[in-house]
Amino acid sequence: MRLKPKSISPARRLALDVLRRIEAENAFATLALDHALERRPLSAEDRALATELVYGCVRWRRKLDFALAAHSHRPLDRLDLSILRILRLGAYQLLFLDRVPAYAAVDEGTEMAAQLRGRRVAAFVNGVLRGLSSTRDRIEWPDPAVDPVRALGILHSYPDWMVEWWIKLFGRERAEAFMQASNRPAPIWVRANTVRIAPDGLRELLAASGLRVEPSALVPGAARVEQLSEVRAFSAHEAGLFHIQEAAAQAVCHLLDVRPGQKVLDACAAPGGKTATLAELMQDQGEILAADVHPARLALVRKLMERLGLNCVRTQVADLSQPGTEDLGRFEAILLDAPCSALGVLRRHPESKWRTAPDDVQRLARIQRELLDRLCRMLVPGGRMVYSVCTFTDEEGPEQIRAFLADHPEMELDDPRQGKRMPWHALLDAGGALRTWPDAHDMDAFFAVRLRRKG
Structure with missing residues (x-):
């Protein structure tokens, strides 16, 4: 029977x-989860659980694998990935979710x-x-005193190369604090459409x-929302507020300090x-040219502007690293939020832990x-450019800017503190660069500087 x-x-x-x-399609966790939740209506409780399971399994993958390996008679790297995903899903609930009964x-x-x-594989999963x-209450985790890099990599679930690098960069105590902060779920921040x-x-x-809302003391217009339910479901979101x-x-x-009427x-x-x-x-006064190399992602820009009712934005598919970018015109202000290693956004994109290589x-x-080389030519004299990356490597931050300025005498750093005092100036370092951190x-974690074309 x-x-x-x-x-x-x-x-x-x-x-x-x-x-x-x-894993199989190299999708981003945020986009894959949002897409799945849009297609399959779930209760608020199930949406929350699904979100917790997805981010938890990706975020804590290495720690879960260490715990599972002790109970598998086969090396985990020889298991079919479909079975390993099921094991990780179960292990996360056992190790991290007290509200879920073990059975x-x-x-x-x-x-x-x-x-x-089939049942044979199911018996294996059941046994593990x-x-x-x-x-689970007496797992012998590795001792940081014996091998700090490997032990901290397993305990905090990061690749060894990241742990080793962060210890050298921050020192061990700060590196641990950074890893812990980067493993916590990111808060939800919103911005009022002041138009x-x-x-x-x-x-x-x-x-x-019914939402708890706390305005930022450092960033004007930003508010932190304690998510009691799905923020996007509120009528204020649909209304573009x-x-x-x-x-x-x-x-x-x-x-960037943009002003009404500028060309940006x-x-x-x-x-x-x-x-x-x-x-x-x-x-919403002036002109913003929103450029991107990906047509499908640029469609998201148009959709957002339509919802918010912002009319000063036009879009352009363009690879700005290639010759011909000057044909787009000259601008009073440029924002270059450059492609980067994204190590500063691991809270939101934990899959990057396992995809990024040195x-x-x-x-x-x-x-x-x-x-940088091409865009600086598109500034009018006196025009400003902000270079920003959501990471904190020297190569993509301070060293990048030092080398750029050395080769471009027509450009200079533009310290924001020379103007009107603003709350967000507290986020600037001694050299005038914006530096933010999950632990602090x-x-x-962002690095950003404002540059100015002389003249």
């Missing part, structure tokens, strides 16, 4: 499918394996998860809808958050330099 398959919770089924897309994590993992690969369940509503009005509106944008990214836009270029503009903030700071830093630094500011 064939047994009827047991049901699997919608949250776990969705999480497993998203994890497959992240539920084991039983549903076993059933997922049975439906996917049951073994972990029975020993339609004042920041105080938006905060009152969101608070009346705000957009979601990290506080450090908002600070980068303030750094937002290079590498997609998906459009900084474009929107610039347009709002300009009171060689990527040098490769991306070359692309950044090409963009609970913001993504």
Whole structure:
């Protein structure tokens, strides 16, 4: 007699499918999860669980694998990835989610394996998860005193090369604090569309809808939202009264100091958050050219501008690292939010832990330099350019700017502190560069400087 398959919770089924897309299709966790949640309506509780499972399994992958390996008679790297994903899903619930009963994590993992690969494989999954369940309170984690890099890499779930580099850069104590902060879920920051509503009005509106809203003391217009439910589901979002944008990214836009009526270029503009903030700071007066090399992602910019009702933005598909960029015209202000190693946004994109390699830093630094060299020629005399990256490597930050200025005597650093004192000036370092950190500011790690064309 064939047994009827047991049901699997919608949250776990969705999480497993998203994890497959992240690994098999190289998808971004945020986009893959958002796409799945749009297609499959879930209760608020199941949406929260699915989100927790996806980010948890990606974020803590190395630690989960260490715990699982002790109970698998086969090396994990020889397992079919579909089975390894199920094991990680079960292990995350056993190690990190006290609210999930151990039997539920084991039983549903076993059933997922049975439906996917049959009862024989299901028995293997059951044995591994049951073994972990029975020993999870006495796992022998590696000792940092013996091998600090490997031990911290496993305990905090990072590749060895990142741990080794961060210890050299920060020292061990700060490196651990940074890793811990980068493993915490990122806060949700929003920005009022000041063309339609004042920041105080938006905060009152969101608070009346049941959200806890806290304005930033450092970034004017930014507000942190404690997400009691899906922010995008609120009518204020549909009405274009705000957009979601990290506080450090908002600070980068303030750094450019745009004014109404200016002609501005937002290079590498997609998906459009900084474009929107610039347009709002300009009171939707003037012209912003939002350029990006990816047509599909540029469509996201147009969609966002339409929702927010911002009319001063036009879009252009363009590879600004190639010859011919000067044909786009001359600008009073340019924002170059350059492609980078993205090590400062691991809270939001934990999959980058496992995709980024040391060689990527040098490769991306070359692309950044090409963009800087071409875009600086598009500034009018006295025009400003902000160079920003959501990372903190010297090669993509201070060293990049030193080398650029050495080769471009027509350009100079433009210290924002020479003008009116602003709250976000507290985020500037001694040289006038904007530096934000997850452990120090609970913001993504950004490096940004403002440059000026002499004349």
